[in-house]
Amino acid sequence: MTYRYLPTTAEDRKEMFAALGISNISELFADIPESVRFQGELQIPEALAETELTKHMGRLAGKNSNALEYACFLGAGTYDHYIPSVVNHVISRSEFYTAYTPYQPEISQGELQAIFEFQTMICELTGMDVANSSMYDGPTALAEAAAMSAGKMKRQKIVVSRAVHPEARAILLTNAKGHGLEVVEVGCENGVTDLAALEAAVDEATASVVVQYPNFFGGLEDLAGIEKIAHKHKGLFIVSSNPVALGILQPPGSFGADVVVGDAQPFGIPMAYGGPHCGYFAVKKELMRQIPGRIVGQTKDEQGRRGFVLTLQAREQHIRREKATSNICSNQALNALAASVAMTALGKQGVQEMAMLNIQKAQYAKQQLAGLAGYEVVFTSPTFNEFVIKTPGSVGEINKSLLQQKIIGGFDLANEYPELDGHMLLAVTELRTKEEIDQLVQGLEGAYRA
Secondary structure, rough: OOEEOOOOHHHHHHHHHHHOOOOOOOHHHHOOHHHOOOOOOOOOOOOHHHHHHHHHHHHHHHOOOOOOOEEEEEOOOOOOOOOOHHHHHHHOHHHHHEEEEEEEHOOOOHHHHHHHHHHHHHHHHHHOOOOOOOOOHHHHHHHHHHHHHHHHHOEEEEEEEEEOOOOHHHHHHHHHHHHHEEEEEEEOOEEEHHHHHHHOOOOOOOEEEEEOOOOOEEEEEEEEHHHHHHHHHHOOOEEOOOHHHHHHHOHHHHOOOEEEEEEEEOOOOOHHHHOOOOEEEEEEEOOOOOOOOOOOEEEEEOOOOOOEEEOOOOOOOOOOHHHOOOOOOOOOHHHHHHHHHHHHHHHHHHHHHHHHHHHHHHHHHHHHHOOOOOOOEEEOOEOEEEEEEEEEOOOOHHHEEEEEOOOEEEEEHHHHHHHHOOOOEEEOOOOOHHHHHHHHHHHHHHHHHO
16 A cells, blocks of 8 residues: 555556546546646656654644743733533533434434534623524624624614724634625724614614724723614624633613624634634524534433434525525534533633633733833723724734743734734633733833833
8 A cells, every 4th residue: 555545456456447437547637638737747756655644743832832831912802711621521522523413303313412512601791681602703704794784684784893803804814795784883082892883884774783892902891881872773793702601791682783703712712723612692582593514402202301302494405495594504513512511610700710710810901001111001991801002013022022031922813904004913711820920011011121
């Protein structure tokens, strides 16, 4: 066998050639003109032996700046949070990590119950009535929520705050083209959505208003005020929310949100260079038949025993395409399980303590930086675990300086907000120690003096 992972023997190849009526693999491409074929050899290195390849990949991986060896203050959608050790023990069990769609409930009760518990905990955190079994990630869930609102309200206009994650807004715009939707973005004031501009943008053609809580800048939006604007013309109120923050903040459901979406990554899912994540999607009861993806429901079998089944499947794989509310054909069951195990291990009190530590440590960092020469905390609105500072020079150069001190700095906001050139978004989670925060302050001070 020539290749370990391509186990085609010489006899296999001979049989395939005979079936196709050819003598060699080159004849497969006989219909492709010589003039468009690539001539020569690709300019790539020669193949390495397995042992050499392993060493080579290890050396490359060693060049990465990782959160195990560096103090990480980079958030912007993916966060360095505590992951209880039990999470990996559970999700590494073969019955979970090899499981696919639980079409046969009689042999999938463990998988179905795990998803059911995920749905339950998401509803408790968000203050909503129904949650689905998960989605690809938070931005995907947000785009699906907007599409659902347009279908439900029979309107084509989506009003979204610029304080919503830029990548989520980009995905929303991409999806909107396919659905023929108009997306109107509303600006910010003092790090939160400009309510006057929002009210001016919302009208009778608006299907939904979309905000983030806490928003991309870490600010806490006035959900009570936004709810009145969203519902003034009978549109839906969609909130994208960090689930850890909901351990301490009043949930969007209590402010009258119709849909709450977000990313479960902060619970039990490693940063892993930005993915995979796990989106959640929760709604009021009256919207449960429009919810995309799958819902696991609780029932009883013929003997009256508690059981779980897939229910209210609104995706096109199961029903006629023209009646489907979404073309999402999978979910993130394994990552949803990781989030469920993390939340269970922490418990309600643990989640609250975790959220409070995020607030307290971010506040400490903010206070230390507020008095630092050359730097300014730019927004005065309340924040959760992220906040924006104005820097005395290039954010990129400052971050390079911090890396030399084994500190991963913040997000350069100029990448997404040109008007915020020279501004850095810092994230401070419960894992950051006082010593690490003080080192960040010292590193920023050193960068200023340099």
